[in-house]
Amino acid sequence: MNYNVRRELTGEGEEYVVRRDGESALVAFCCEWDVDCYHNPTIVQTSESFLKELNVFPLYAHILCEYEPNLSKAEASKRIVDGTWHVVRKITDCAQLKEAYKVIARDVYNGETVILTSEATALPTTSHPSQQRQLPVIDFTSVEHAMFFLIIQLDGECWDFLSNRSAHPFERLLVTEE
Numbered sequence: 001m002n003y004n005v006r007r008e009l010t011g012e013g014e015e016y017v018v019r020r021d022g023e024s025a026l027v028a029f030c031c032e033w034d035v036d037c038y039h040n041p042t043i044v045q046t047s048e049s050f051l052k053e054l055n056v057f058p059l060y061a062h063i064l065c066e067y068e069p070n071l072s073k074a075e076a077s078k079r080i081v082d083g084t085w086h087v088v089r090k091i092t093d094c095a096q097l098k099e100a101y102k103v104i105a106r107d108v109y110n111g112e113t114v115i116l117t118s119e120a121t122a123l124p125t126t127s128h129p130s131q132q133r134q135l136p137v138i139d140f141t142s143v144e145h146a147m148f149f150l151i152i153q154l155d156g157e158c159w160d161f162l163s164n165r166s167a168h169p170f171e172r173l174l175v176t177e178e
Contacts, residue, residue: 020140032158
């Protein structure tokens with residue numbers, strides 16, 4: 001295996017905010033490439049494979065950024081709020097996922113954070129405490145249905161997974177505590 005699965009979320013507070021009540025049991029882990037290995041498949045390919053195995057459609061790809069992302073040019077809905085683009089693209093099957101991932105990968109490698117989720121509605125946002133930008137809010141406080149968020153970030157070098165569903169493709173792997 002050429003990636004590490006850890007319980008520590010790499011982007012919480014910097015790339016997104018998580019809200020949850022104290023009773024919510026969440027599956028939460030990050031996946032990063034192993035610096036001691038040549039990372040093939042890439043972390044973006046690993047996340048695409050993860051989503052295919054998860055097999056939950058439709059998926060929605062969300063990007064919040066300050067400029068028009070590549071994903072906006074590929075049949076996505078878009079809106080501008082306070083100078084911030086919020087792009088959402090619906091993905092209905094594995095074939096669309098494969099096509100969309102080519103575009104998603106370009107945005108991730110350009111430094112954008114992409115959130116793939118089961119949730120179609122626009123993600124609420126909050127201001128970053130020290131930077132002048134908006135962060136997406138991932139809210140598990142009043143959820144009565146199974147939902148998940150896969151957040152690809154850090155120029156495509158890692159991804160975080162949060163869910164209130166227990167089954168996922170990596171449940172058989174050792175998750176390290178750090």
